[in-house]
Amino acid sequence: MSCPFKPRWERRKDARPQELLDAALDHFVARGFAATRLDDVAKSAGVSKGTLYLYFSSKEELFKAVVRESIVPLLGEAESLIEQYEGNSEELFRLVMTTWWENVGASKLSGLPKLMTAEAGNFPELAKFYQEEVVDRGEKLVATMLKRGIARGEIREMDLELAPRILVAPMIMMMLWKHSNGVCFVEPEKLGGYLDFYIDMALRSVLIDKPIN
Amino acid sequence: MSCPFKPRWERRKDARPQELLDAALDHFVARGFAATRLDDVAKSAGVSKGTLYLYFSSKEELFKAVVRESIVPLLGEAESLIEQYEGNSEELFRLVMTTWWENVGASKLSGLPKLMTAEAGNFPELAKFYQEEVVDRGEKLVATMLKRGIARGEIREMDLELAPRILVAPMIMMMLWKHSNGVCFVEPEKLGGYLDFYIDMALRSVLIDKPIN
C-alpha cells in the first residue's frame, strides 16, 4: 500500500526467477491447472522439481503467482493513454485496441483469459482478484473511452454498464482462439484481419457517424 | 416393490446413458476434465463408479460422449428456422439469437464452450470434431443469415468469412461468463439485459438502416 512498487501479494524471494513463472504460464495455459505437471514446468525452466518449492509453497501458489504476476503489466499503459489522448474517438479506439493486441494479444499474456475461464471455478479468490484487477479495470477503461466520446458528440448515448463488456467480447474471444488449439482455430496471419474487422464492427455499433473504412 | 424409492438395480439400461452424461457434463464444466473425479460423477448420477464403465470405456470416452451428445441437437433447429423464415433480417437475427439463448445459453449446454476452451489442447481430436460440428456449422449458419440479408438489401456488404465469428463472439462470451464463477460475473437476472444489448449492437454494425430500439 504505502510502498508504490510492491504489489500486495508477498514475494517470498526478491529474486524469484521469472523463468519459473514463464515456464509455468506456458504449461498452465496449454493444459490447465490440474493437467499441468510440476515435473514438466521444472524441466521447461531448467531446474529440478524441488527448486520450484524454494519459490512457491505449492502448485496452487505457483498458479496464483503466475496469474498475479502476469496481470500487473496489463492495463497501466492503456489507462494513461486514454487520459492523455486528444484525437477523436474513432482514432482512440483504433489505437487502444491495436496497441492492446500488439502488447497483450500477441504475447503470452494472451493466455490469461483462457486460464481464468477454465479455472475460475476452482480458484475463487484468484477469480475475484482477476475480476477486480483486469475485468473491472478494463471495463472501466472502455467506459471512460465511451463517456469521452459521448461528451464529444462522437458516440451515441448508451448503457455504459453493459456496453464495455459486449464491445470487448470479440477481443477476448480472439485471445481465447489463440490458445484453444484446434477449436476456433485461426491462422496467426489471419488474426490481423480479424482485428481490423472487429474494430470496424465495434465502431459501427457506437459511432454516430459511421466510419468509412 | 411398492416402495416409492426405486431400488438401485431397477433402473433401466436405456435411461442410464443420458443420466450419466448429464451428471458428467455438470462436473466437467465445473471443474475441468482432469479435476473431475469419476466417483463424483457416479455419485451425482446415483450409480456406482463401476457402472460408468458399463457405458463408457474410459474417462476420456465419457468426456467425448458428453461433448458429442450435447451438440448434436444444438444446431439443427436454428438451421431450419433460417431456411423457412420470411420476415426481415432484423427480426430473424433477433429470433435466432433469442431462441439460441433460451435453448442453449440458458441450459446446461452453455457449459460446452467453456469445456472446449479449457480442454481443446488436451484433446486434439475432440477439438477437431467440435470445430467441425459446432463452430464451423454455427458460423455457416450466421453467414447464411447475413447473405440472405445482403440479398434483400437489408445488410451491408461485408467479408462473410470474418463477420460471423466476430458477430457471434459476445454470445459465446456470455455463455463463458455463466460458467466462470466470479470472473466476469453477471447476475443471472442481468443476462437478459446483456442479450438485448448485444443484439442491438450487432444489428447496428450490420444493418443498413439502423434499428430504432
Add this chain to the structure above:
Amino acid sequence: MSCPFKPRWERRKDARPQELLDAALDHFVARGFAATRLDDVAKSAGVSKGTLYLYFSSKEELFKAVVRESIVPLLGEAESLIEQYEGNSEELFRLVMTTWWENVGASKLSGLPKLMTAEAGNFPELAKFYQEEVVDRGEKLVATMLKRGIARGEIREMDLELAPRILVAPMIMMMLWKHSNGVCFVEPEKLGGYLDFYIDMALRSVLIDKPIN
C-alpha cells in the same frame, strides 16, 4: 466313502454342466487362476456370468472343482492295467507310459500339472488333494511296477521312494511343455519322438538287460 460312485467333494447339482468345467480348465491352464476372468469363462461356455454362480459359489470353488473333476479319470485305468498285466517289465512300462500319454498327455488334462505347479502355493488344500490323489497315487503306481519288475528279476534293485518321481519327471515335463507356449516349445508332431526317447532312456536306467530299440 460308502457310496462308491460319489467322490468325496460335494456336488451342488447333479447335472452340473461339464461345459463350464471344460471352459474353465482351458482358461485356467492358459492364463492361471488370478488372470482368468469369469467373464471369459462364461463366454467360452456360452452362458452368462451369473450362471456360473448357479453351479459354483465362487471363483475359487470353480477352480477347485475343475481340478478335482479333472483328476478323477486320471489314474484308475493304469492301476488296474498293472495289476492284471502278465508280460515283462519293459513291455508293461512302454504300455503304461504310451497309454498315459495318449489318454492324458494328449488331452486337455495335460494342463493340470501346469495349473498345480503355478497355483499350489495359493491353494494349499487343493495342493494337498492333488498330491494325494495324483502325485502319491501315481508314484505308488510306478513303484508297484518297479517292485514287480524287481521280483521278476528284470529291474535292478533301487530306492523305491526316490525312483518313481525321478523316472516320471520327464513325462510331467512333457505335459508342461505343451502348455507353456513358447517356453520349451516342442512342435506337437515331435512330442511322439520325445515320448519314445524318454521311454528308452527310462528303461535303460532301470532294466538289468538293456533294451535294444
Add this chain to the structure above:
Amino acid sequence: MSCPFKPRWERRKDARPQELLDAALDHFVARGFAATRLDDVAKSAGVSKGTLYLYFSSKEELFKAVVRESIVPLLGEAESLIEQYEGNSEELFRLVMTTWWENVGASKLSGLPKLMTAEAGNFPELAKFYQEEVVDRGEKLVATMLKRGIARGEIREMDLELAPRILVAPMIMMMLWKHSNGVCFVEPEKLGGYLDFYIDMALRSVLIDKPIN
C-alpha cells in the same frame, strides 16, 4: 546421523534396483504375476509403492526385469567349466549337475522355471527371450557334454536333439518342486538324495559302462 538405523532416504540409488528385483522375484514366484501386489513387493523391499515406479515403469516391466536379470548369471560358468574339463564324462556330469544345483537350485533363482511355466502364456515375448537365453543355451550345454562323451567313447550314440531335454527334465522338476508348496513336496533335506539318485539314473541311461555308485 550416527543412528544405526539408516533413515529411509539414505538408501543409495545404485543398490535399489537389485533389492527391488529380489523382493519381486520372491513374490512373483510365490503367487504368480497377477496375484502379486506391488504394495507387497514394495513393503518387502522396504520402500513405498511409488518408489517401484522410479525404477520400473510398470508391473509388467518389473516382471520382465526380474526374469532377465535373474538369468544373466545363470549359464556362463557351466559353459566354461565344460570347455576346460579334462576328466571323464561321469565325473563331468556329476560336477556340472551338482554345481548347478548348488548355484541355482538351492538359490532363489530356482523359482524361475516355475515362474516361466506359469506365465509364459501371458508374456509371449518374455517366453521367447527365456527360451532362447536359458532353455536353448542350457540344452546346447548338455549336448556339448554328450558329444564330448561320445567322442571319448564313454557315452553311447544318441539323438542329440532329444536327449538334453529329457536328461535335464528331472533337474527342472526338482526346481519346480521346491516352489510348489505342497505339490510334490520334498523335504529340503531329502533333495540331496534326489539329486544323487537323479544323477545316477541319468548316467545309467547314457554311459556305455554303467557306473558303480
Add this chain to the structure above:
DNA sequence: TATGAATGAGTGTTCATTCAT
C-alpha cells in the same frame, strides 16, 4: 434356471510434496 445390470473392494499408476544431501 438363466440373465446381465449393478456394485464396490482392490490394485496399478500418477504426481504433488518432502527432505537429507
Add this chain to the structure above:
DNA sequence: GATGAATGAACACTCATTCAT
C-alpha cells in the same frame, strides 16, 4: 540454494460377486 530420491494420498480402472427379473 539446489537437487532428486522417496513418499503416499488420490484416482482410474477391473472384475468377482450379487440379485431383481
